[in-house]
Amino acid sequence: MSDVKKVVLAYSGGLDTSVIVKWLQESYDCEVVTFTADIGQGEEVEPARAKAEALGVKEIHIEDLREEFVRDYVYPMFRANTIYEGEYLLGTSIARPLIARRLIEIANQTGADAISHGATGKGNDQVRFELGAYALKPGVKVIAPWREWDLTSREKLMAYCQQHDIPVDFSSKKKSPYSMDANLLHISYEGGILEDPWAEAEEEMWRWSVSPEVAPDTPTYIELTYEKGDIVAIDGVPMRPHEVLEKLNKLGGDNGIGRLDIVENRYVGMKSRGCYETPGGTIMLRAHRAIESLTLDREEAHLKDELMPKYAEVIYNGYWWSPERRMLQAAIDETQKNVSGVVRMKLYKGSATVAGRRSDQSLFDESIATFEDDAGAYDQKDAEGFIKLNALRLRIAAGKGRKQD
Numbered sequence: 001m002s003d004v005k006k007v008v009l010a011y012s013g014g015l016d017t018s019v020i021v022k023w024l025q026e027s028y029d030c031e032v033v034t035f036t037a038d039i040g041q042g043e044e045v046e047p048a049r050a051k052a053e054a055l056g057v058k059e060i061h062i063e064d065l066r067e068e069f070v071r072d073y074v075y076p077m078f079r080a081n082t083i084y085e086g087e088y089l090l091g092t093s094i095a096r097p098l099i100a101r102r103l104i105e106i107a108n109q110t111g112a113d114a115i116s117h118g119a120t121g122k123g124n125d126q127v128r129f130e131l132g133a134y135a136l137k138p139g140v141k142v143i144a145p146w147r148e149w150d151l152t153s154r155e156k157l158m159a160y161c162q163q164h165d166i167p168v169d170f171s172s173k174k175k176s177p178y179s180m181d182a183n184l185l186h187i188s189y190e191g192g193i194l195e196d197p198w199a200e201a202e203e204e205m206w207r208w209s210v211s212p213e214v215a216p217d218t219p220t221y222i223e224l225t226y227e228k229g230d231i232v233a234i235d236g237v238p239m240r241p242h243e244v245l246e247k248l249n250k251l252g253g254d255n256g257i258g259r260l261d262i263v264e265n266r267y268v269g270m271k272s273r274g275c276y277e278t279p280g281g282t283i284m285l286r287a288h289r290a291i292e293s294l295t296l297d298r299e300e301a302h303l304k305d306e307l308m309p310k311y312a313e314v315i316y317n318g319y320w321w322s323p324e325r326r327m328l329q330a331a332i333d334e335t336q337k338n339v340s341g342v343v344r345m346k347l348y349k350g351s352a353t354v355a356g357r358r359s360d361q362s363l364f365d366e367s368i369a370t371f372e373d374d375a376g377a378y379d380q381k382d383a384e385g386f387i388k389l390n391a392l393r394l395r396i397a398a399g400k401g402r403k404q405d
Contacts, residue, residue, distance in 0.1 A: 252279025
C-alpha cells in the first residue's frame with residue numbers, strides 16, 4: 001500500500017467518510033485530500049471543512065456545483081425524457097459523473113496517486129464513480145474502503161471513531177433508519193422497513209413533499225418557457241438552470257408531487273426497493289413531453305422514445321462518459337432545435353398535468369385537425385386508399401387462410 005502517497009477522497013463530512021479519512025491515513029500511510037461538492041443536497045457543506053481539518057487534512061476542496069450539475073447533466077438527461085424501468089428519474093445516477101470528473105481533475109491538480117469514495121460493495125454508485133474515473137484517467141488507482149476493511153456495521157464504525165478520536169457530530173444522536181442521498185434533482189431512501197417490499201413507507205420519512213391528501217385544495221398553475229428543450233423561465237421570469245429546479249422542487253413539494261416507491265434492478269445484479277422524492281423532475285418530465293408533442297415530427301418523436309430506454313440504462317449503469325452516451329446525446333440534442341415554447345402546468349394534490357402548450361415552432365395545424373369544416377385542407381376520401389394499401393398484407397394473408405388468433 002506504500003505506493004500511494006496522496007489520495008483524493010469524495011468527502012461528505014458524515015460518519016462513513018470521516019472514518020475513511022483516518023483509515024486511509026493509517027492503512028495507506030498517505031496524505032488525504034478531501035473534495036466536498038454542493039449539488040443541492042439541502043445541507044450546509046462548509047462544516048465539512050472543520051471536520052476535515054480536525055482529521056489533519058491540509059488540502060480541502062469545497063465547491064458549489066449546483067448550476068453545473070443541472071445545466072450540464074440534469075438538463076441534457078431530461079431532453080431525452082429519461083426514466084429507468086418506466087419510473088425512476090435517475091436522481092442519484094446523474095450526480096455521479098460530475099463528482100467523478102471533479103475527483104479526477106483535483107487528483108491531476110494536486111498530483112494525487114489515487115481517488116477514493118465511500119460507496120459500498122453492494123450498490124451501483126461504486127460502479128458509477130469508478131467507470132467515470134477510469135474513462136477520464138485510465139491509469140488511476142481507486143480505493144474503495146468498503147471492499148477492503150472489516151468495519152461492516154455502524155457499531156464497528158462508531159467504535160473506530162472512539163478509538164481514533166474522530167469527531168462526528170451526530171455520533172450520540174439517534175440515526176435515521178434510512179440510507180439517504182440527496183441533490184437538487186431528488187432525495188432517495190433505502191434500508192429500514194423499506195427492505196420489506198410489502199411494508200408501506202412511513203409518512204414521516206418524506207422530507208421534500210407533503211402528502212397529496214393534505215396538499216392545498218386549490219391548484220397551482222405555472223408557465224414554463226422552453227428554449228431548445230431546456231426550461232429558461234418560470235411564469236415569464238428568466239432563471240438559471242439550478243434556480244429553475246429549486247423553484248419547481250418547492251412548488252411540486254408543496255402540492256404533494258414527486259413521490260415514488262419502486263423495486264429496481266441494480267447493475268450489480270440484485271433487486272433493491274427504494275423510495276424517491278423528485279418533485280421538480282416530475283414536473284419537468286410532463287412539461288417537456290408536452291412541448292415536444294407540438295414541435296417534434298412524428299417519426300422523430302417515436303424514434304427518440306425508442307432510444308430513451310437504452311439512454312436511461314447507460315446512465316443508470318454508470319456509462320455517462322462512454323462513447324455510446326455521447327452518440328445518443330448528439331442524436332437527442334439534434335431533436336431539440338425546435339423544442340421551444342411555453343407549457344402551462346396544473347399542480348394539484350400529487351399530480352402534475354398539462355393545462356396548455358403553445359409554440360412558434362408548433363406543427364399542430366388547426367385548419368387540418370379541426371372537426372369542423374376544414375375548407376379542403378384535408379380530403380377525407382384519401383383515407384380510403386391509405387387504409388387499403390396498409391391492409392394489403394393483411395388481406396393477402398387472410399386470403400391464404402392464415403389464422404389471425
